[in-house]
Amino acid sequence: MNILLIGSGGREHALAWAISASPLCDRLFIAPGNPGTAQCGENVVIDIADHSAVIAFCRLQTIDLVVVGPEGPLVDGIADDLTAAGIKTFGPSKAAAQLEGSKGFTKELCAQFGIPTAGFGRFTDAASAKAYVTEQGAPIVIKADGLAAGKGVVMAETLDEANAAIEMMFAGGLGAAGAEVVIEEWMIGEEASFFALCDGTHALPLASAQDHKRVGDGDTGPNTGGMGAYSPAPVMTKALEAQVMADIIMPTLAGMTERGSPFQGILYAGLMITAQGPKLIEYNVRFGDPECEVLMPRLRSDIVPALIAACDGVLDNITLRWSDEAALTVVLAARGYPGKPETGSVIRGIETAEALDDVLVFHSGTKQDATGSVLASGGRVLNMVGLGKTVADAQTRAYRGVDAIDWPEGFCRRDIGWQAVKREREG
Incomplete structure (x- = not known):
């Protein structure tokens, strides 16, 4: 198969890494990609906001499957346009992508279909x-x-x-x-990320993960797109997973179908595990970033048949195997993030980190100059992933990779995974 992956971040590097390992994948194109994805396939320069240009590329290269990574193109309706052109596309329709594109839309869906979430108000x-x-x-x-x-x-x-x-x-x-602004009650509990592969009718839960949104150690400072993550998340027991599927994921699929917008793709539920049980914080309609960077290294099944089954409505025929190993990623960000990041600085030591045992490096906001040097080009720049028998082991390896990087203009949190490590020590 010829596959086109749309996006340029750490999530897309992790997906490219997994997709390129599939025996079904003959050629993998990434638009626009980054220096990391170039190691997995062929980066191509396409304006992904120009849907007609994307369709023309797919026809030129006989693309069999398009995988849309980021939320922006999905909310803009790229899956609708590709599907209308006869191109198999993994990702929800524009109408279904409102689950991420409008927090108010999701809150009203929760209210209508009895999905547990925080109390709220909508204001203009x-x-x-x-x-x-x-x-x-x-x-x-x-x-x-x-x-x-x-x-x-x-x-x-x-x-x-x-x-x-x-x-x-x-x-x-x-x-x-x-x-428009949504104002919510402040929920008390522990956050977790829950992912389900959906085909409009069926949902297949993925491995659990947990991320750290706040920019500073101790979960302090402003919210970000994510400063690190780990998988599995000890808070997500089998019983809790079953409860989330029954009370949150399946009612959402049924509600979207009833509204005439069946959901096909990845449904990413940000959860708060409260004293009253799991409650939905918000939905994303794509793989999380940085959660994708810890899920893909733990996936032991071929991801491509699962993506195709989601497109074709036959997910009930798919099972996925996961490694017993833990994975933990630390995000290296450019100074100034989550405000205006300082870009253009040179990052050294990536190859040294990649050579370490049980360490993976996924590029997020990087570019290469004419000399081949890797430069920071965004806020979140690199994802350092460690693998180990426990979250503590994975944490140790991830920070070993971080310490191999020579980048004075960057920073990271030094406590990613602290809740899981504490659980392991006490358990």
């Missing part, structure tokens, strides 16, 4: 939003309704912080994403 003006915050009190969570690259959530511990976030969003601080 600052005055009403501030009045609601005053009524509810702090702490409270302020969210931009639309896509904001992982930066549209403010965990406001005081009323002043909440009001400042409301003013920022309605003043255009997050662009069109903040034209």
Whole structure:
């Protein structure tokens, strides 16, 4: 098969790494890709926002399957256009991608179909939003309704912080994403990431994972797109997984089908494990980043047949095998992230890290210059993955890889996986 993977981040490098290992994959193209994906296939320069250009490329190269990595093209309807052109595409329709594209849409779906989630209000003006915050009190969570690259959530511990976030969003601080705001109750519990491969009717749970959203050690500072992750997540027991499937995932699939927008692709549920049970924080409609970087190294099955089965509506015929090993990734970010990152600095030591036992390096925000040097080109720049028998072992190897990198302009958290490591030591 000829396969086209759309995207350029760490998630896409991890997917390219897994897809390229499939015996079914003859040629893998990545648009636009990064220096890491170039080791797995052929990077191609296509404007992925130009759907007609993507379709033309697929016809030219006889592409049998398109895998859409990031959320932006899905929310823009690329899966609809490719499917209409007769090209098999893994990823939800524009209508189904609203599960990520609009937090308000998802909250209303939860309310309609009895899916457990935080209490909420939706607002299109600052005055009403501030009045609601005053009524509810702090702490409270302020969210931009639309896509904001992982930066549209403010965990406001005081009323002043909440009001400042409301003013920022309605003043255009997050662009069109903040034209509507969702305000939620502050849930207490432990977060977990839950992934299910979906074909519109059936859902196949993937291995569990847990990520760290806050930028600083001790889960402090502003939210980010993710500073690290690990798999498996000890908090997600088999019983809890079954409860999430029964109470959250399957009612969502049924609700989307009832609304005329069946969901096909990856449903990524951000969960809060509360004293009352698991509750949905929000949905993403693609593999998580950086969670994908710890799921793919643990997957022992060929990923390509599973992606095809999701497209064809026959996931009930698929089973997936997972390694008993743990995987943990540490994100190396450019100074200034999650604000304006400092880009253009040279990163050394990647090959040294890659040569370490049980260490993988996935590129996220990198580019190469004319000399072949790797430069930082984004906020989250590298993912250092360690593998081990326990999360603690994987953590040790990941940070061994981090310490092999020579990049004074970068930084990372030094406590990724702390909750799981603590559980292992106490268990």
